[in-house]
Amino acid sequence: MKHILDQLARNSILLPDHLAKPILAGDTPPVEEIVMALLIGAMDAHAVVVNDAASSWNEKRLARMALAVAFLAAMAILNQGEA
Secondary structure, eight states, rough: OOOHHHHHHHHHHSHHHHHHHHHHHTTOOOHHHHHHHHHHOOOOHHHHHHTTTTTTTHHHHHHHHHHHHHHHHHHHHHHHHOO
């Protein structure tokens, strides 16, 4: 889980700074906060695509949403394994 969170904090723009910085410092915030930030990002991307069909950012927003789903799936699978 720590490796996934480290990659999430380092290599993506999915997390706001107030969540990414503690992860990089080794102090993991609650998983619920991370999941909420990812869900908000995915919902934002969906809203942009749905409401602006002519936007040149469609591919970027769709990619961001897919990346958020990938991270959420990874966290869910690892969380089930720890239970």
